[in-house]
Amino acid sequence: MSFMGFEFSQFVQQWGYIAVFLGSLIEGEGIILTASALAALGHLSIYKVMVIAFCGTVFADQSLYFVGYYYGDRIISYIKRKFPRMEKPMDRGLNFLHRHRIVYIMTFRFIYSIRIVSPIIIGAQRVPFKLFSFLNVIAAVVWTVTSCSLGYLIGETIVKRMDSFKKIFFGVVVGCVLAVFLLKLYKKRRSVMK
Known part of the structure; x- marks a missing residue:
């Protein structure tokens, strides 16, 4: 199948890993699932998809942690001032973080719509860097293996047979x-x- 002058497989191989990296920086589970399904079909390497997704998510979260550590108080104050409706949900999130720090760090990347802001909030609350980094890497491994395995399974069991x-x-x-x-x-x- 041809796409913009490229064969589909050539297009995926040329741009697929870049898409995986960019998707892993944001809430890009759809991109990771798709890339993993394409790996099951032989267009990409599942091992490369996993390594790139892992590196991208760790890089993004560590970077956002530092943004929060140095500028988080100002960002949170700005959001509360500019969007008054966000004050209660943010306060609930902050209270949950204070009471269940480890659970929050381990699960935020699995919860839609809070993934990008969570490392900023964690940094703003001065969670120790070593603790955040350690838990972040463990959570990133779980997220990467889960997302890539699910996508690969979809590619193997559903897409290949159609x-x-x-x-x-x-x-x-x-x-x-x-x-x-x-x-x-x-x-x-x-x-x-x-």
Whole structure:
């Protein structure tokens, strides 16, 4: 299959690992799952996907921790002042962090919509760097292995066994289900913030 003058496999091999790195910097589970499924189909190496995803997520979270450590108080004050509806949810999050520091650090990357801001908050609360780094690496290993294994499993068990028409139909259905889910999540979050 051709895409913008490239064969699909060539396009994925040229840009796939860059997409994995960029996706791992943000809430990019969809990119990691897709890349892992493509690895199951032979377009990428699952080991490279895992290493890049791990390095990207650790780099992003460690960097955001330092942003929070040095500028977090100002960022939190700004958000509370500029978005008054965020004050209660942020205070609840901060209270949870104070009471369950280890659980928070180990799980924040698995919770949609708080992944990017969490390391900033953790740094702002002056959680010791060594503790955060140690737990961050463990959580990154768990996240990477879980996300990549799930994507690889999807590629192995579902995508490999479909012909082209079924793959397109499956992609459209998954895209629609994901869009509906994200829309409902967005509406729910908006109603909570009001």
